[in-house]
Amino acid sequence: MMGLSSIIDLQRYPLGDEHFIRRCKTELNGDGVLIMSGFLCSDALAAVKREAVDSKHSAYFCAQTHTVYLSAPDPQYPEHHSRNRQIVSTKGCVPDDLIPQTSLLRTIYDSATVRKFLCKVLEERALYPYADALSSINVHYYEAGQELGWHFDNSSFAITLTVQAPDAGGELEYVRQLRTTAAGGANYDGVRQALDGNIIPGRLTFSDGMLVVFRGKETLHRVTPVRGGKDRIQVVFAYNNEPFKPLAAEARQTFYGRLQ
Numbered sequence: 001m002m003g004l005s006s007i008i009d010l011q012r013y014p015l016g017d018e019h020f021i022r023r024c025k026t027e028l029n030g031d032g033v034l035i036m037s038g039f040l041c042s043d044a045l046a047a048v049k050r051e052a053v054d055s056k057h058s059a060y061f062c063a064q065t066h067t068v069y070l071s072a073p074d075p076q077y078p079e080h081h082s083r084n085r086q087i088v089s090t091k092g093c094v095p096d097d098l099i100p101q102t103s104l105l106r107t108i109y110d111s112a113t114v115r116k117f118l119c120k121v122l123e124e125r126a127l128y129p130y131a132d133a134l135s136s137i138n139v140h141y142y143e144a145g146q147e148l149g150w151h152f153d154n155s156s157f158a159i160t161l162t163v164q165a166p167d168a169g170g171e172l173e174y175v176r177q178l179r180t181t182a183a184g185g186a187n188y189d190g191v192r193q194a195l196d197g198n199i200i201p202g203r204l205t206f207s208d209g210m211l212v213v214f215r216g217k218e219t220l221h222r223v224t225p226v227r228g229g230k231d232r233i234q235v236v237f238a239y240n241n242e243p244f245k246p247l248a249a250e251a252r253q254t255f256y257g258r259l260q
């Protein structure tokens with residue numbers, strides 16, 4: 001088995017170093033995103049890419065619509081209200097149970113060093129995998145024209161790893177702190193303005209081997225349509241701050257086409 005130092009560039013990103021951790025925390029809290037380009041060593045990146053390309057045939061591809069809140073429409077509000085507006089997403093996903101047991105993605109996801117680092121940066125006491133068999137590690141595939149529409153995540157934070165950036169498009173657009181879930185806020189007004197294009201979002205262009213951490217529950221975000229012949233392949237590492245919690249059934253059905 002490969003050790004962590006031959007998977008992650010720990011020279012450039014010393015995950016256990018307190019000074020480095022403080023810098024990361026400042027970046028995340030200041031910019032709303034923490035960006036680590038070249039996070040993976042080149043051999044590890046090549047291995048992960050090979051595996052992802054090989055697994056594409058088992059991806060669940062679908063086009064579906066959802067609300068920005070990823071919850072079922074609320075009949076109390078009109079159809080075109082921010083609460084109910086239907087957003088289109090088209091992409092493929094290989095869920096956790098179809099990722100090989102030997103995958104380096106599992107070594108990264110399970111690593112105590114990585115979890116401790118994320119806990120400190122995110123100010124969480126502990127991070128746990130999802131209780132269901134599908135949601136912890138996902139490999140997403142976006143072919144030309146495919147995209148992930150505007151939404152807020154279910155979980156407080158998102159960790160993504162770019163396996164293959166597309167030739168063009170496939171960027172993350174985000175509007176920071178659009179709502180405060182602690183206060184129960186949905187911010188329908190702010191969401192409407194963002195969906196109508198009246199707020200200029202932040203934009204992040206990915207590169208192969210990049211790790212990104214962001215607070216997706218309060219940051220409205222989307223992945224813009226991919227252009228060119230190269231698939232966008234993006235891994236999402238999902239953690240919970242409580243043990244034994246599955247991803248909501250509605251979200252599982254939407255993104256995996258099955259519940260287990």
Ligand SMILES: O=C(O)CCC(=O)C(=O)O
Binds near residue numbers: 221
């Ligand atoms: O692919 C990305 O960069 C972001 C993915 C995302 O927002 C999600 O899976 O909820």
Ligand SMILES: [Fe+2]
Binds near residue numbers: 151152153216221
């Ligand atoms: Fe998201």
